[in-house]
Amino acid sequence: MTATVTETTGPVPVARAYRFELVKLLAQWRIRLLLLACWLAPALFVAVVSQQSSLPVDTLFGRWMNVTGWAGPLVMLGFAGTYALPLLTSVVAGDVFASEDRLGTWRHLLVAVRSYRRIFVAKALASLTVILALVVGLAVSSAAGGVLAVGDRPLVGLDGHLLAPADAAGQVLLAWTCVLAPTLALAAIGLLGSVALGRSPMGLLLPAVIALTMQLAQMLPLPVAVRLALPSYAFIAWNGLFTSPAQLGPLLIGIGVSLVWAVTATTLAYRLFLRRDFTSSTYDGSGRRAITAGALPLLGLAGLTVAILAAATPALGSGIDQDKVQRSVATAFAHLYRLQTGQLHRPDVTEAQLGVTAECTKGGGLNAAEGPGNDWRCVVYWRLPGIEATGSAIYQLDVTADGRFVADGDGPKEVNGYFQVRTPTGDEPNPLWQFDGNVELLPTHPKG
Template identity: 80%
Template sequence: MLACWTAPALFVAGVSRQSTLPSDTLFGRWMHATGWAGPLVVLGFAGTWALPLLTSVVAGDVFASEDRLGTWRHLLVAVRSPRRIFVAKALAGLTVIMLLVAGLACSGTAGGLLAVGDHPLVGLDGHLLAPGTAAGRVLLAWSCVLAPTLALAGIGLLGSVALGRSPMGLLLPALVALGTQVAQMLPLPVAVRLALPGYAFTAWNGLFTSPAQTGPLLIGVVVGLAWGLLATALAYLLFLRRDFTGPADDGSGRRALTAGLLPLTALLAATTLILTQAAGAPATGSGIERNKVQRSLATAFAHLYRMQTSQLHRPAVTEAQLRATAACDKSDGRADPEGAGNDWRCVVTWYLPGVTAPGRAVYQLDITADGRYVADGDGPKEVNGYFLVRTPAGDAPNPLWQFDGNVELLATTSKG
C-alpha cells in the first residue's frame, strides 16, 4: 500500500526532471510539458503490469491462504456461515484493490503536478486539452480501468476458491492478463478483441481525442464488469458447495475446469457474437483501414501544425484553412492498405492562406494491432524532419517531428 501511494509520485517527478523522456510510452513525450502526462504514463504501466500483479496478490490468495494454514474448520466454527465468510473476504479484497488503484492514480497525479505544473495536455489527435478538461479525462481514464481490474479480481477469487493450495490460483489473474495482452498484439478480429476482459486497459486512449472515441471504451467497461460478476458468482457457488469436513479437500479438481473455465469461455463466445450482431464490430478484419488512418493523421497534423505556428510566432491559421489531407499506402503499395504494421507511409498535404502551392510532409507510421500509432516525420526538415525547431525564445521540441495517434477500430466517431 505504501509503495502504491508513494512510488508513482517519485517516478513521475524524477522522470519529468530528466533530459530523456520515455517517448515510446503513450504520453511519455509530453512529461516535460504538463503534469497531467505523468498519471497517464503510470496508467499505461499499471494496466500492463501493476494491476494484474496486485490483484493476484490480493484476490488470488484471499481464500487459498486458509487452505495452506488449514484454518477453514476453525473459521467455520467461529463464523458458522460460509456465505458470510465469502462476502467478507470478497469485500475485504475489493477494498484493498480499490485503495491500491486510488494510490497509483493520486500519487502519479501529485508527482506530475508538483514537478511540472498544471498545463494543457496534447491529446492523441494533436488538440490541446485545457487543464480542467485534462484533469477530468485523467480521472475518467483511471475510473474506467477499474472494470478490467475487477474482472481480474473476480478471476482471482475463482482461482483461489477452485484451486486451493495450488500456486496456480495465486498466478491466475496475472496469467489471464498476460494472455489478453498477447492476444491484443495479434491480428484478431475486432469483435474478439473487444470481448476480451482487459480491453479497457488500452481503450481509455480514446478519451483523449476530439470527439472522444467512447464506443470501444464503453464496450470494454461493460465486458470487464460482466467478466468480474460471472467469475465472482462462480467462485461463490463453488465455495458454498465445498466440503470443509475433509482436510484433504482443498477445492481443486475437475470442477475448476467445468465450473470455472467453461462458463468464462462461453461468456467470451457470447460476447463476441453480440458485438458482431449488435455493436457493428466486424467479425473479420483488424478494423485498421486506410481511410481511418488518413483521417486520423490529417486531423492530428492540422492541430499540431497550429501549435508549431504558435511556437514560431507566425500568423495564426485554423484547421479549416489548412485543409489538411493525407494519402497513405502500405509496403510501398505492395500490400493491402489495412492492418497493423510499421510499413505505413503517408504524405500529408495542406494549404496556407494566400499561398497557391500546397505544403507536403512525409510520415512513416508504426501502427499496433489496437489502433495506436507513432508517426515519425521524414521531411522536409523545416517542417517535421528534425526534433527541434528554432523559435525566437530558443530551440524547442518540434511537435510535428514525432507524435502519437489513435485509430478507432469501430466506425469512426468523426467524419471530418
Template identity: 75%
Template sequence: MTATAATDTSAVTAGTLVVRKVPVSRGYRFELVKLLSQWRVRVLIIACWLAPAAFVAIISQQASLPVDTLFGRMMHATGWAGPLVLLGFSGSWALPLLTSLVAGDVFASEDRLGTWRHLLVAVRSPRRIFVSKALASLSIILVLVIGLVVSSTVSGLLVVGNRELIGLDGHLLSPGHAAGAVLLAWLCALAPTLALAAIGLLGSVALGRSPMGLLLPAVVALAMQIVQQLPVPVAFRLALPGYAFISWNGLFTSPAQRGPLLIGVAVSLVWTIVATGLAYFLFVRRDFTNPTNDGSGRRALTAGLLPLVGLLVVSTAVIAPVSGVGSGIDQDKVQKAVATEFAHLYRLQTKQLNRADVTEEQLQSAAECTKGGDQVAAKGPGNDWRCVISWHIPGVEVAGSAIYQLDINPLGRYVSDGDGPKEVNGFFLVRTPSGDEPNPLWQFDGNIELLPAK
C-alpha cells in the same frame, strides 16, 4: 460439523443459550484486519502510495523519455502525462500483480493455514464468509489503485506543472479538461481491475493451495496482452475483459472515441459478475469436513474455466455485429486521423514560431497513405505505412507537403515519424522567440478507432 449444519444453526439447546450469526459487517472488519496485518499487504500499500511519485519525478527529469508509451513524450511538457504513463504501465503489469497478491490469496491462505473449521465455527455461514472476504479484498485493491492515482498525479503536478496536454488527435486539452479526462481514464480502468480481482477470487476458491490460484489474474492478464498484439478480429479483441485497460485512450481525442471504451467497461463488468458468481457457487458447495479437500480438481475446470470460455464466445458473438470484421484499420481511417492531427499540431507549431494563426478549415489538410509501397492492401497494422500530407496557407498559391512514416500496432495506436521537409518535421527542436522548444510535428502519437466509422 458440516458447513450446512453450521449455516442452519440458529440456537443451541443447552439451557436457554442462543447462538447468533455473525453479521457481514463484523466479518468484513475481521477480514480487513487480517489482510492489513500481513506484511505483504502493508508493503503493497506503501509502495503504491510512494513509488509512483518517485517514478514520475525521476522520469520527468530525465533527458530520455519513455516515448514507446502513450504520453511518454509529454512528460516534460505537463504534469498530467505522468499518471497516464503510469496507467499504461499499471494496466499491463502492476494491477494484475496487485489483484493476484490480494484477491488471488484471500481464500487460499485459509487452506494453507488449515483454519477453515475455526472460521466456520466463529461465523457459522459460508455465505457471510465469502461476502466478507470479497469485500475486504476489494477494499484493499481500491486503496492501492487510489494510491497509484494520487501519488503519480501529485508528483507530476509538483515536478512539471499544471499545464495543457496534447491529445491523441493533436488538440489541446486545458488543465481542467486534462484533469477530468485523467480521472475518468483511471475510473474506467477499475472495471478490468475488478474483472481480474474476480478471476483471482475464482482461482483462490477453485485451486486452493495450488500456487496457480495465486498467479491466475497475472497469467490471464499476460495472456490477454499477448492476444491483443496479434491480428485477431476486432470483436474478439473487445470481448476480452482487459480491453478497457487499452480503450481509455479514446478519451483524449475530439470527439472522444467512447464506443470501444463503453464496450470494454461493459464486458469487464460482466466478467466480474460471472467470475464472482462462479467463485461463490464453488465456495458454498465445498465440503469443509475433509481437510484434504481444498476445492481443486475437476470442478475447477467444469464450473470455473469452461463457463468463462463460454462467456468469451458469447461476448464475441454479441459484439461482432457492432464491430464488423477484420482489423478495424483501413486506409480511410488512417488518412483522416493523420490529417486531422497534423492540422492541430501545425497550428501549435505556428503559435510557437509566432506566425499568423490559421484555422483547420483554412489549412484544408489532407493525407494520402499507402502501405508497403502499394505492394499490399492499405489496411491492417504494420510499420510500413507512408503518408504524404498536404495543406494550404491563405495567400500562398503553392500547397505545402510533408512526409511521415507510420508504425501502426494492432490496437490502432500509431507513431508518425517525420521524413521531411526539414523545415517542418526534420528536427526535434524548433527555434522560437523564447528559445528552443520541442517540435510538435517531428514525431507524434495518435489513435485510430477500431469500430466502423459512423
C-alpha cells in the same frame, strides 16, 4: 447468586465479518508493503523520469512527460494495466480464500461466523477494498509526482488537440476510473481461482496469467469482435478519451464486457465456495471442478460475447483501414500545425483554412492499405491563406494492432524535422516531428 450467560446463536453480521477480514488483510506485511509502494513509488518514478533527457517515447504520452505533469499518470496507467494491476489482484484476491487453506483455519472461521455466505461476502468486499486503495494510490501518487515535478500544464491529446490543465486533469481521473472495470474482472477471476484451487500456487497466479494471455492476444491482429470481447481491452480503450470528439464506443464496450466478466466470475466463485468440502484439513482444491464450473463457463462467456459483438458491430477484420488512418493523421497534423504556429509566433490559421488532407499507403503500395504494421507511409497536404503553393510533408507510421500509431516525420525538415522550439515553459521538440495517434477500430464516418 446465579449468573446467566447469553450466547448468540445467529450468524455474525456482514459488517463485523467484513471488518474482521479487512483487519486480517491489512495485518499482512506484504499488503502493507504494497500499499506503501503504490502510494509512494509512482510519484518518485514520474518525478525522476520527467526530469530526464531520455523519455519513454515508446509508451503512450511518454514523450510529453517533461512538458506537462498530466502525462506521468497516463504513462503509469499504461504500465499498471499491463503489469501492476494483474499482479496486485493476484496477491490480494487470488490469496484471500487460499490463505485459510494454507493455515488450516477454516473450522475456526466457520465456528466464529457461522455462515458460508457471509464469509464469502466479507472476504470479497475486504479484498475489493484493498484493491481499490492500491489503485487510488497509483493514480494519486503518479498525478502528484507529475504535477509537482513538471507543473499543471496543458496536455496534447492523441489527435493533436490541446487540453487545458483542468480538462486534462478531468480526463486523467476518468481514465483511471474506467480501468476499475477490468480490474474488477481480474479480481473476480482471482476469487474464483482462490476458491477452486485451494492452496495451490496456480490459484494465486491465475489473474496474472490470464491477464498476460489477454495482453498477448491484444498484440495479435485479431478481428475487432474478438479484441473487444476480452476484458483486457478496457485497459487500452481509455486512449479514446484523449481525442476530440472522444472515441467512446470501444471504451463503453470494454467496460461493459469487463463488468459482465466480473459478475460471472464472482457468481461462479460463490457457487463453488458453497459446495466445497471444509472437513478436510488437506484440501488442495478440485482441478476437475475448477475446469467444469470455472474455466468452461468463462470460455463460453467469451464465445458468446464474440458472437454478440460480431453481430452488433459491422466492423470486420482488424478495424484499421486506409480511410481511418488518413483521417486520423490529417486531424492530428492540423491540430499540431496550429500548435507549432503559435510556438513560432506566426500568424494564426484555422483548421478550415489549412484544409489538411492525407494520402496513406502500406508496403510501398504493394500491400492492401489495411491492418497494423510499421510500413505505413503518409503524405500530408495543406494550404496557407494567400499562398498558391500546396505544402506537403511525409510521415512514416507504425500502427499497432490496437489502433495506436506513432508518426515519425520524414521531411521537409523545416516542417516535421527535429528542432527545438522555445516556449514560455522552456525548449520543447518540434510538435510535428513525432506524434502519437489513435485509430478507432469500430466503423467511423467522416464529418459532414
